[in-house]
Amino acid sequence: MRKRISAAVVGLGLIGATVLSTSGAGSHGYTDAPVSRQKLCANGTVKNCGAIQWEPQSVEGPKGFPNGGPADGKICSGGNSRFKELDDPRAGQWPATKVSAGSYTFRWRFTAPHRTTDFRYYITKNGWNxxxxxxxxxxxxxxxxxxxxxxxQPPTTYSHPGTLPGGKSGRHLIVGVWTIADTANAFYACSDVEY
Known part of the structure; x- marks a missing residue:
C-alpha cells in the first residue's frame, strides 16, 4: 500500500512539473537592441534585480497599451509585481545605450515566439524625469x-529597421511592446537610451 501511495505522489509530481514547464512559466521575449532593463539584470550588469535576472523573457502583461495595459508606475514590469525592480528608476542611473536620431536596428530575443500582431515603440517626452x-x-x-x-510567428531572434525620432537630447526611455495575436497579453521592455 505504501509503495502505491509513493508511486502516486511521484507521478503527480511529474505531471505537475510537466504542466509548469509547458505553461507560461518559462516564456517568452525581450529586447536587446537597444538593451532592455531585464537584459541588463540577466547579464549581471545591474545587481539587486530580483527574479527578473533569471526570467528576462517573462515581462508579460495585459495588451492594449497605452489605453490599456499595465498601470502607470508599473509599465516597465508589465504590471507584474514579481519584476517590480524594473519600475525602480534607480535615481535615473540605469545604464543607457548611446543612440542618435535616424536609422536604428531593433532586436528582440524570444524563448517562446507567439503569433504576433505588431511591435510598437514609445519614447519619453523632452523634459521627463x-x-x-x-x-x-x-x-x-x-x-x-x-x-x-x-x-x-517571429524567429527566435528578430531584427528590424526603424528610425529613432529627432528633436531629442540627453536621457530617454524607450518602451517596446510586443503584442501577441492569440492571447490577451503583450510583452514589455524598457530600454534606457542616451542621445
Missing part, C-alpha cells in the same frame, strides 16, 4: 514606430 517611475504622461502619445506582423 528619469528619477521617477514611468507614467503614460511621460511618453509621447503615439508610438514612433509600429511594425505590423500580421499574426505570424
Amino acid at each position: 528619469p528619477s521617477r517611475p514611468l507614467t503614460r504622461a511621460d511618453l509621447e502619445p503615439a508610438p514612433f514606430l509600429t511594425v505590423p506582423y500580421n499574426g505570424q
